[in-house]
Amino acid sequence: MNVSEGVGWALAELMTLPEAVAALVHDGDTVALEGFTHLIPVAAGHEIIRQRRRGLTLVRMTPDIVYDQLIGAGCATKLIFSWGGNPGVGSLHRFRDAVERQWPGPLELEEHSHAGMANRYVAGASGLPFAVLRGYRGTDLPAQTDTIKPIECPFTGEVLTAVPALNPDVAIVHAQRADRRGNVQLWGITGVQKEAVLAASRSLVTVEEVVDELDPRPGGVVLPSWVVTAVAEVPGGARPSYAQGYYDRDNDHYRAWDAISRDRAAFTAWLDAL
């Protein structure tokens, strides 16, 4: 995959969320929704469910309740991930139901550690086919995938681990703000969002607000408009996760999800009401 074919030439278009999902996310795509606890693009995930996308390969370091929902809704046939849980609460029951009992369908897994996933995005953002790390050695993970291989240092002979680049068809992230030209700004815990956007062929950024001017912020990350495909203004688009400077994490919502997620009927009712 040649990043330069797909990214970065026109400026980002400002769209509504339904328009953006319709334009950018297709059945069968590899889709990464990133945001490490902070700024999770939940509203975009719900829109994907509403538009009934099927056959997606979902990518995410920390699949949490929005991925539980996408999996339970039958959008995904494969998951590339490193930690799938409801942080501080427990299991993702829809994820478990798919893996343990193939409901609503089978879910293929491509499983890594956080270090491996982060480096796969780094390679993707860097236009490299692979990344090198000290990782996985002695664990049972390499036996379950062909995406973890040994590699020898050409200078010292030491054996390390290689993982292939991740280059999603679409990356979706949430940010605090964009300006009217489509330049995006996020701050606080910024996770792996920059890498996900730069690694992907297309990108959608939902934002709390569109402003005239992005005043510089400590810890701020800016994604220039010309590396973003679409921006959609979606206030509250990260709830129940949080947007630093806008609203806090709704921990009760995460706790309440446990009961809904445990039960297929309760989940189906939730889905029907979405």
Added chain:
Amino acid sequence: MNVSEGVGWALAELMTLPEAVAALVHDGDTVALEGFTHLIPVAAGHEIIRQRRRGLTLVRMTPDIVYDQLIGAGCATKLIFSWGGNPGVGSLHRFRDAVERQWPGPLELEEHSHAGMANRYVAGASGLPFAVLRGYRGTDLPAQTDTIKPIECPFTGEVLTAVPALNPDVAIVHAQRADRRGNVQLWGITGVQKEAVLAASRSLVTVEEVVDELDPRPGGVVLPSWVVTAVAEVPGGARPSYAQGYYDRDNDHYRAWDAISRDRAAFTAWLDAL
């Protein structure tokens, strides 16, 4: 080299510059003074000259006039670098005199591109023995060094380039500020300073001022005290380069260096007066 043996346990000590150079920089060391145009640790370089260090392997992406001075003063026997010039002005004549006419002594070169040097520091900071990049292919650089080798992607078979990690004995950088516990803050163009400090066994940070509290800054990089060995307060320590928020680049000084540098006698007079 195992980074964990040398870095990050005690907090940084506040010292004077002469004390810090005496304690941290030894004859024969590999020493990196970094700062990409901005925040060049010039005062620390002058102190190394005053303390008459010899046999140094000097490392720097962009050797500029402070490296011209160190080389002319006879401190270095080897230079690891990617671009040696007086930016916007012309040659480094002391550097040229050493390479072209072995004055004041021979200077071994280990020469890379910026991309290669940056990735060598990244590997050093990451505890990896090498880094991978798309670089050098078809150029005459690999024939001149054993630090550029081909490497094959274990997933795609594509051939890329590997470079070995840089792990200097000492990294020296200049920053705007530190707090009294030795936490360091810099902002503006931050170059490869974080990587140089994290890659090195020991580190010295000269700062414009020591303050009670580091208020967050847009674009700010913080080096926690426990990864820094020594901090020295040296106001103006980056002149004639600049310290954003403190003083501007003295472009006239760079232009004036050309005449001093061209002539061995003029340079020797400069050196005697240092």
Added chain:
Amino acid sequence: MTGPEPSGGRFSADEMMTVAAARALQGHTACFVGIGLPSVAANLARRTGNPGLVLVYESGTIGARPTRPPLSIGDGELAETADTVVSVPEMFNYWLQPGRIDVGFLGAAQIDEFANINTTVVGDSYREPKVRLPGAGGAPEIAASCREVFVVLRHGPRAFVPRVDFRTSVGHGDGPGSRERLGLRGRGPVLVITDLGILSPDPRTCALTLTHLHEGVTVEQARAATGWDLAVSPGLGRTAPPSTVELAELRALLGEDS
């Protein structure tokens, strides 16, 4: 392991476990904090014996000073109170991987005699697991790269198994020499702290051995809660019960009435 003056008051086994874990962090510089029990213990350590302890969370926060333990590893207060926040790739590559963090603090679903950890699947088959667990997260590289690893989990035969169903993170592998052969540079798990006592790998065999019992716990209880034939250290000690201060700080941290 001696502790401060006992509280005299009542405390739960979980409280004892957390206090013992917090005490273990004394004298350390930086701790890579897993979610849940490790996070509570690390925050308690900052409030009791080690106020300078640098808490490092995999979300990217370095030097966070939360007023209460975060539910997730990326709560907003972590970023707001941190010395610096870095990207997730930087956290793993520049901070964890080179061995810059002295203690990694992990939980586990299963742990075996050589302190290998499973957080992936329960059951014989990875493809058709009995229970699908969350997976690796940061644990494999925390276990590989931190200078030392502490593990904290509740003691019971379903958790303390002879051999983990899936080796998510390597402890001491197959025993002496395993870590060296794998090129793992940290020392691996040096303490396993439970609600019954404390285990350490035997320096010769690497097998987890009971070194301390918490107040009111017997060797038989600990052995019954362990799925292998648990060795007991000849110098078996007694953990000091939580002090009044430790208990008060722990309960304040959890927002409970002390």
Added chain:
Amino acid sequence: MTGPEPSGGRFSADEMMTVAAARALQGHTACFVGIGLPSVAANLARRTGNPGLVLVYESGTIGARPTRPPLSIGDGELAETADTVVSVPEMFNYWLQPGRIDVGFLGAAQIDEFANINTTVVGDSYREPKVRLPGAGGAPEIAASCREVFVVLRHGPRAFVPRVDFRTSVGHGDGPGSRERLGLRGRGPVLVITDLGILSPDPRTCALTLTHLHEGVTVEQARAATGWDLAVSPGLGRTAPPSTVELAELRALLGEDS
């Protein structure tokens, strides 16, 4: 290559060169700017035909809007006016290497018929050079990775040599197919802009061919200033002289009286 209405006034060959280089940037999104002549031309392009042009400097500034061309590639004004400033490793790995920048703008000490560039040494021996030049800097990877490369330098037989003494940055290598065989993903040098005219690689042979002459320059002058037997395009054109606006903006940029 047609330009706006001529100024009628006098202009220097260097001014013509810079204006021609600036015009070439029309329609482009992002330009990786080398120090010196490329920086002046790129800044002129922002003030004339392409106000939205994103200037990317290897020091880490993206979208800088300096009021005058910086002496170095890392002057303070670049950071102060940029959309964002990234670390130097990030600049090379995330921004340059994947081919995200559409034009790379380079200078050169020597260039040869296949637009290979030398900025390392003059002379037969790398170890004992006649002239030691600054070296590679960002150029090898700019030449490899940008979608297209423009080179700007003064025309003369010591610069335009049959074969560069040292191949610092690959243009079209040894001719057709070279870049593909080396796995270089950008198109390489598509324009060489000098104080005499403009050269482009012949689509069939890859050899630099004279396509435009600046006002008042003859084919013989260009051929005499070139160290190889310079081919001339059958459709040889004339560069439009600088317009009043171009000249005024250029002189204002350089702080000169217009």
